[in-house]
Amino acid sequence: MAIPQAELRRLAIAKHVIFVLVAAAVIVPFVAKVYQRDFKPTSYAEDLFQKVHNLDANTRVLISLDFDPGSEAELLPMGVAILRHCFQQRLIPVVMTNYPSGVDLARTIVEEAVAKSEVDYGRKLTSGRDYAYLGFRPGGVNLVLNMGENLKGAFQTDYYGKPTEDMPALVGVQSLKDLKLVIDITSSAWVELWIVYGADRFGFEYGAGVTAVMGPDMYPFLQSGQVIGLLDGLRGAADYELLLQRTEVGKLDKTGRGILGMTAQSAAHVLVIVLVLAANARFIFRRATGREKG
């Protein structure tokens, strides 16, 4: 059925108005510095936070940052928040990526978290001793299987070219079997792959941080216990930042990127809801008056 010209013109105008409204909804909260911090973190974010919080000092935690710059807005704040939490708890994060296009992004996350943590926790953090950034190795699933047999064989040097064999950050870690916790932050199917080829085989506990659009896919794994905690989209990052801030009142800055983004996200969601409801109210009215079929 052909759409009348007048209707097409109306839709085109509506499209441009919507673009302006979305831009305003996203930009104004940042410009006006309106930030909401009094919200309750989700239980799944709290589960992951508590798992990290209750690990003994010097426990090695593998953090796989499996995303590229396209998902930076949602996932970078998660990576920084989790790494800062590790440094706060004197854990030793071992960071890697399965994305060749995410190698430098992962490095940025590690170095940002290190720089902030050095200020917040007042101690010098040294690569290879207090943390390790292993970078990227090709292989995908085969890399995970390989790490399950011999982690230092899979990564013979770290990102900075230092041999991993005698690296203090990897003492006692021969394979994935020696890790208690692995956290994957990803924008792709890596959660399923880490579960099937990593957690279920080698027996470590596994937490995930994913983009909001992937969040609903994670619920079967949460219920089965294969994922012990979940950060879901920018809200997940904000939840984690909030939980971290509650343990460090007055010490950490209150403007983590996740929390900063919450007002803009609230405004955008409300705007979409209002738009959809308004369009449907018009549709129902027109159908009731016989001006629209459907």
Place this chain on the structure above:
Amino acid sequence: MWYKRTIPLLIVFVAGLLGFAHEYVPHPIAGRFREEVTTAFRIIGGFALFIGAYSLLHMHLTRIRRRQPGWAYSGFVFLGASVMIFLGMVLGTGPLVDPAPGELTAFQWGYDNVLVPCNATIFSLLAFFMASAAFRTFRVRNFSAALLLGAAVVVMFGRVPISELFGELLFGADGRQVFPKASQILMDYPNLAAKRGILLGVSLGAIAQSLRVLFGIERSYMGGGD
């Protein structure tokens, strides 16, 4: 022809059987086998990166040669690749050279200031198109669509912190969690049930397909159809 059909089928069967069987053999030899095989796969995977780069550049070169619509954009692929290769390999500031922690190389600068903003910009456009598409196409034409709209509104609203302020405004201090809880119930039950059903279906399909390949029933991977 046996060497074109039988030998590949035999290789697939034996390799598949070994890949399957070593999981059930709790012996160090099985562990070493797994390590060797996965290392070999990773080496092959490394070559795939070169094939990927070649394939990408070849496709864009063909577009430029044939002057296909939008061929000028393909020029930017070569421009971007050339600049980054120059920074990385000729100036020696890229991933082939080990940087020091905290050191900002020219390659890293290009990545941080060109690739990251470009990718993030493309991804952020989704917000505009999704809002526009939802406004123009999401109509309650029947009961199912009304259910979907109701669920979408509850989940979208309950996922953002402002819903707690609305809850407090409408139901008092005890009502802050009304909308987040409603959203969570939808995610924890109907969403979970649907996702699990899909997951089981996909997994059973993958197992069936693997068995078909293993036993030579599915042969399309060899080319030339069944």
